[in-house]
Amino acid sequence: MDSSIYNAEVISKIMVNPDIMIVQIKTDEPKNEFEAGQNTLLGLYGFEKRSSNSAIESDPAQPDQLIKRPYSIASSTSETQHLEFYISQVKSGQLTPRLFNLNIGDRIYVGTKITGHFRLDETPDGTDIIMVATGTGIAPYISFLRSSIVQRPESKMIVIQGAAHRWDLGYYSELTFLAESYANFFYVPTLTEPDHHWDGYQLPIEALLKKDILQNQFNITPDPERTRFFVSGKPEMVGHVSDWLHDFGYSRHHPDDPGEMYVEEF
Numbered sequence: 001m002d003s004s005i006y007n008a009e010v011i012s013k014i015m016v017n018p019d020i021m022i023v024q025i026k027t028d029e030p031k032n033e034f035e036a037g038q039n040t041l042l043g044l045y046g047f048e049k050r051s052s053n054s055a056i057e058s059d060p061a062q063p064d065q066l067i068k069r070p071y072s073i074a075s076s077t078s079e080t081q082h083l084e085f086y087i088s089q090v091k092s093g094q095l096t097p098r099l100f101n102l103n104i105g106d107r108i109y110v111g112t113k114i115t116g117h118f119r120l121d122e123t124p125d126g127t128d129i130i131m132v133a134t135g136t137g138i139a140p141y142i143s144f145l146r147s148s149i150v151q152r153p154e155s156k157m158i159v160i161q162g163a164a165h166r167w168d169l170g171y172y173s174e175l176t177f178l179a180e181s182y183a184n185f186f187y188v189p190t191l192t193e194p195d196h197h198w199d200g201y202q203l204p205i206e207a208l209l210k211k212d213i214l215q216n217q218f219n220i221t222p223d224p225e226r227t228r229f230f231v232s233g234k235p236e237m238v239g240h241v242s243d244w245l246h247d248f249g250y251s252r253h254h255p256d257d258p259g260e261m262y263v264e265e266f
């Protein structure tokens with residue numbers, strides 16, 4: 001079968017757990033510059049094999065169909081040929097079981113454009129930045145931090161990451177290291193199903209925010225003028241946090257109607 005449209009190669013694959021992976025892809029040609037938080041398409045043909053731990057496809061792909069989906073780039077913006085992605089397997093999905101079956105050296109399609117308005121560079125200098133994530137919603141923040149933490153010493157930057165278990169907290173080591181290394185960066189992981197070794201927060205993100213953790217721990221009261229919020233991840237969490245922010249006067253950011261709350265659901 002013809003796969004000549006593939007324009008990149010897998011150069012690294014780290015399984016965070018059986019259904020979450022960090023994959024690095026080297027494109028044949030350097031990409032145009034992009035902004036932290038943007039996304040691009042990954043694609044594989046329907047004829048590619050699915051992972052051994054996937055389920056029956058709910059909507060079977062045709063063998064000659066190029067299945068394409070958007071993924072947030074986790075790499076620094078200085079990396080225009082090595083792109084990193086943080087991907088969760090939807091077991092009955094079309095693309096992710098095929099992505100999970102890839103090995104180092106395998107070929108893949110990467111979209112020609114890098115797009116998206118979930119961008120740190122659209123926030124005013126000096127504002128504090130709160131980044132809220134569940135699941136793979138953490139990926140754009142890794143790009144934010146790798147690209148810009150050094151350039152925003154005057155902003156407090158806080159990641160609040162929610163997950164069920166400790167092993168679902170992707171990038172935990174990197175985020176912990178950054179929090180120990182930069183005086184303006186703070187990392188707040190919270191688990192809803194922790195084991196007995198966990199001594200951190202044990203609440204859903206929405207409940208944590210309602211308990212005034214930002215005021216009590218960081219002296220930040222949500223104020224659209226001084227603090228920008230990014231909210232990324234599962235739709236239910238995104239909806240609850242957005243509602244909570246509305247009460248403080250936040251509005252959702254759109255390119256033609258700027259707001260102080262940046263939202264990405266997936």
Ligand SMILES: Cc1cc2nc3c(=O)[nH]c(=O)nc-3n(C[C@H](O)[C@H](O)[C@H](O)COP(=O)(O)OP(=O)(O)OC[C@H]3O[C@@H](n4cnc5c(N)ncnc54)[C@H](O)[C@@H]3O)c2cc1C
Nearest residue numbers: 039069070071072086087088090093094095096136139266
């Ligand atoms: C801007 C943007 C950025 C994204 N970035 C990422 C990223 O960084 N990492 C990442 O893993 N995904 C990301 N996604 C989601 C990604 O594009 C795919 O939708 C996802 O990987 C599922 O693709 P699939 O082909 O395997 O499933 P599909 O065949 O598209 O879906 C099969 C079924 O599963 C449902 N489904 C889709 N996603 C989920 C889910 N997460 N949980 C449960 N059910 C689901 C669908 O509604 C459908 O019914 C992003 C989406 C957008 C819009």
